[in-house]
Amino acid sequence: MADTSRAQAMPRTLKVAQFIITLQVAFGLVGLALVLVGFFSTFDWRLLPVLVYAALVPALLGWLLSRWSSRRAFLRWAIIAVQVLVIGVTMLDLVLHSTVTWGAVFGSRMLGWAVIVLLLLPQAGRWFNASRA
Numbered sequence: 860m861a862d863t864s865r866a867q868a869m870p871r872t873l874k875v876a877q878f879i880i881t882l883q884v885a886f887g888l889v890g891l892a893l894v895l896v897g898f899f900s901t902f903d904w905r906l907l908p909v910l911v912y913a914a915l916v917p918a919l920l921g922w923l924l925s926r927w928s929s930r931r932a933f934l935r936w937a938i939i940a941v942q943v944l945v946i947g948v949t950m951l952d953l954v955l956h957s958t959v960t961w962g963a964v965f966g967s968r969m970l971g972w973a974v975i976v977l978l979l980l981p982q983a984g985r986w987f988n989a990s991r992a
Contacts, residue, residue, distance in 0.1 A: 867989050876977040879970050880924050880938070887917030916945055935987040939978050942971040 869877075891913040898906045923938050946968045953959045965972065977983060 867986065870982045870986055872977045872980055873983055873986055876974050876983070877924070877927060879974050879977075880920055883970055883974075884917045884921045884924065887913065887920065891917060912948070916941075930987050930989055932984075932987050935978050935983060939975055942975050946971050 891910075894906065894910050894913045897903075898910050919941055920938075923934060923941065926934050949968055950959070950964060953963050
């Protein structure tokens with residue numbers, strides 16, 4: 860017989876994390892458009908690494924967001940890893956330009972920190988691991 864038990868609803872914290880990631884993808888696409896305009900108006904090849912970064916981050920986050928409903932545990936950790944990578948690249952940029960401040964480290968990437976905290980909560984672990992049961 861088919862299991863007719865009700866599917867576990869997504870906790871509010873995960874809905875908030877999903878919304879934040881959607882915002883990150885949307886703003887990332889806006890940033891990509893601005894970098895494309897800057898690159899094609901000047902053809903400054905020093906903007907090419909920025910262009911690659913501006914294209915990869917929203918694409919990767921969007922792809923991971925599209926897999927959200929699979930509820931696989933590795934997805935949770937992949938999203939956390941991408942957020943840590945983006946924060947790490949931002950911190951590297953701040954270090955290289957000698958502008959490291961608490962406001963720069965936490966303020967500019969507040970959404971990333973929020974996603975990391977929300978995905979590390981126990982209810983997130985239970986919801987993502989429920990696909991194995």
